[in-house]
Amino acid sequence: MGMTMTQKILAVHAGLDKVAAGQLIEADLDLVLGNDITAPVAIHEMEKVNKKGVFDKDKIALVPDHFTPNKDIKSAEHCKCVRDFAGEHNITNYFEIGEMGIEHALLPEKGLVVAGDVVIGADSHTCTYGALGAFSTGVGSTDMAAGMVTGKAWFKVPSALKFQLTGKPAKWVSGKDVILHIIGMTGVDGALYQSMEFTGDGIAHLSMDDRFAMANMAIEAGAKNGIFPVDEKTVEYMKEHSSRDFKVYEADKDAEYDNTYVIDLSALKPTVAFPHLPENTKTIDEVGNIKIDQVVIGSCTNGRIEDLRIAAGVLKEKKVAKGIRVIILPATQAIYLQAMEEGLLATFIKAGAVVSTPTCGPCLGGHMGVLAAGERAVATTNRNFVGRMGHVESEVYLASPAVAAASAVTGKISGPSELGL
Amino acid sequence: MRAHGTVHKYGNNVDTDVIIPARYLNSSDPAELAKKCMEDIDPEFVGRVKAGDIIVANKNFGCGSSREHAPIAIKAAGVSCVIAETFARIFFRNAINIGLPIIECPEAAKAIEAGDEVEVDFDNGRIYDITKGASYQGQPFPEFMQKIIKAEGLINYING
Numbered sequence: 184m185g186m187t188m189t190q191k192i193l194a195v196h197a198g199l200d201k202v203a204a205g206q207l208i209e210a211d212l213d214l215v216l217g218n219d220i221t222a223p224v225a226i227h228e229m230e231k232v233n234k235k236g237v238f239d240k241d242k243i244a245l246v247p248d249h250f251t252p253n254k255d256i257k258s259a260e261h262c263k264c265v266r267d268f269a270g271e272h273n274i275t276n277y278f279e280i281g282e283m284g285i286e287h288a289l290l291p292e293k294g295l296v297v298a299g300d301v302v303i304g305a306d307s308h309t310c311t312y313g314a315l316g317a318f319s320t321g322v323g324s325t326d327m328a329a330g331m332v333t334g335k336a337w338f339k340v341p342s343a344l345k346f347q348l349t350g351k352p353a354k355w356v357s358g359k360d361v362i363l364h365i366i367g368m369t370g371v372d373g374a375l376y377q378s379m380e381f382t383g384d385g386i387a388h389l390s391m392d393d394r395f396a397m398a399n400m401a402i403e404a405g406a407k408n409g410i411f412p413v414d415e416k417t418v419e420y421m422k423e424h425s426s427r428d429f430k431v432y433e434a435d436k437d438a439e440y441d442n443t444y445v446i447d448l449s450a451l452k453p454t455v456a457f458p459h460l461p462e463n464t465k466t467i468d469e470v471g472n473i474k475i476d477q478v479v480i481g482s483c484t485n486g487r488i489e490d491l492r493i494a495a496g497v498l499k500e501k502k503v504a505k506g507i508r509v510i511i512l513p514a515t516q517a518i519y520l521q522a523m524e525e526g527l528l529a530t531f532i533k534a535g536a537v538v539s540t541p542t543c544g545p546c547l548g549g550h551m552g553v554l555a556a557g558e559r560a561v562a563t564t565n566r567n568f569v570g571r572m573g574h575v576e577s578e579v580y581l582a583s584p585a586v587a588a589a590s591a592v593t594g595k596i597s598g599p600s601e602l603g604l
Numbered sequence: 605m606r607a608h609g610t611v612h613k614y615g616n617n618v619d620t621d622v623i624i625p626a627r628y629l630n631s632s633d634p635a636e637l638a639k640k641c642m643e644d645i646d647p648e649f650v651g652r653v654k655a656g657d658i659i660v661a662n663k664n665f666g667c668g669s670s671r672e673h674a675p676i677a678i679k680a681a682g683v684s685c686v687i688a689e690t691f692a693r694i695f696f697r698n699a700i701n702i703g704l705p706i707i708e709c710p711e712a713a714k715a716i717e718a719g720d721e722v723e724v725d726f727d728n729g730r731i732y733d734i735t736k737g738a739s740y741q742g743q744p745f746p747e748f749m750q751k752i753i754k755a756e757g758l759i760n761y762i763n764g
């Protein structure tokens with residue numbers, strides 16, 4: 184029996200010729216990530232370990248992105264803890280305000296992850312780097328602490344679901360719509376403990392930013408990781424961003440999958456996830472009249488340059504509906520700068536949106552756009568759990584940047600076609 | 605090792621945002637997190653929970669973010685064990701890594717009700733519903749994980 188793409192990467196990192204689903208292995212790590220919420224807990228744990236140093240100062244990434252710029256005194260203390268630790272251990276990849284961004288947009292952009300890597304991060308959306316053909320998965324702070332000391336982590340080798348993508352998506356259908364469609368189909372625990380392996384000629388029609396958005400939300404189906412094959416677009420992206428050598432793995436022809444789903448991308452429509460689970464999906468023609476109070480365009484799912492271009496394309500020479508708050512958060516400083524140079528920020532500001540510094544902010548109900556009781560937001564983020572963006576009686580609808588931008592103009596959940604686009 | 609206590613019962617997909625809302629994540633102090641445990645799904649939980657109590661839930665318990673604050677809050681609130689049909693995978697890892705005993709058992713998770721008195725034997729995975737006079741076989745941990753649990757968490761394990 185052959186191995187899946189994920190299993191092959193894990194086998195090599197465990198120093199084994201072969202691994203099988205269910206096997207417990209210890210794998211070498213290429214990168215260990217933490218943020219301002221999870222790293223302080225890990226640092227505290229690390230202090231309990233006899234051998235105190237980090238395994239490799241170049242293979243740890245610390246990104247204060249959740250409550251930054253510091254939203255209050257407690258957040259400031261957490262960030263200080265991370266900053267002091269980075270200084271003390273001479274961590275190469277610590278990103279201070281001014282050079283930071285949301286971790287999962289930042290790491291690929293800085294070339295810190297390439298195809299074939301094994302990465303753990305104390306953040307559930309660490310699975311994002313599967314877009315590059317790497318194995319990456321979210322863990323907790325204790326795993327992060329152990330990883331920082333030993334450079335290793337234990338894994339149960341996952342079995343896999345195969346998603347065979349065919350066809351070309353229609354104009355306003357993005358990677359976000361594809362993954363929302365998939366989660367609507369599998370449910371939020373449909374891929375529990377499993378890998379989601381994407382394959383098929385439809386992938387050629389998905390940009391890297393589409394793939395990042397899709398791999399990012401693998402966790403929303405309960406998956407351990409989501410992974411894409413490496414093609415010319417991936418290689419081009421890695422060459423542009425990284426000087427590291429990458430390694431391309433392919434699933435064996437006889438690899439075993441628990442299930443295979445065939446998805447015709449050309450048949451998909453813009454898709455929205457209703458409160459309070461990402462699996463509560465409806466296509467745009469089914470949503471009905473849902474009035475909104477706020478629009479958030481950003482996050483590690485959809486705060487990349489292409490997302491901002493799409494949103495600006497919809498908002499160009501239009502105005503945000505009266506009474507609607509539109510908050511746009513470019514995911515990294517580089518994306519922010521590029522959006523400025525391309526004139527996208529001017530489009531947003533003229534339309535009546537605000538543009539914020541890179542931060543997770545409202546995505547987790549942290550700051551910069553928290554909702555009051557009874558308020559509704561359309562967001563390009565990845566979770567719409569109870570209270571995710573603020574009050575327990577507020578509601579979050581997950582959508583693509585195109586739908587979020589169109590909704591900003593109409594004041595209710597809308598697709599770009601409602602604006603004649 | 606055994607757990608013994610009164611059951612607090614929840615449904616499917618109890619996510620880490622309701623176990624410990626993000627607005628409290630600017631603290632990592634277990635005692636402080638315990639005070640807010642389950643606030644967005646069961647605001648009375650903190651007032652009701654007694655040391656040794658057991659949480660029983662249905663599918664995908666602990667889904668969502670990787671915050672270790674979630675199992676930390678549950679453990680610090682005094683809960684001795686969580687029984688569920690299934691756990692979300694990061695929560696599963698985190699619970700083991702911090703030494704919060706968890707056990708998968710779909711039959712027990714479905715049958716046990718709020719207020720039942722339950723005992724769990726971690727060595728063999730047996731679950732006893734004393735109120736109902738029923739017992740169930742849960743999934744015992746693989747040996748590798750038993751070692752981490754016996755060491756009371758991953759950090760002690762790698763120290764040892």
Ligand code: SF4
Nearest residue numbers: 308482483543546547
């Ligand atoms: S943007 Fe949202 S989902 Fe992404 S890392 Fe930040 S809080 Fe988590």
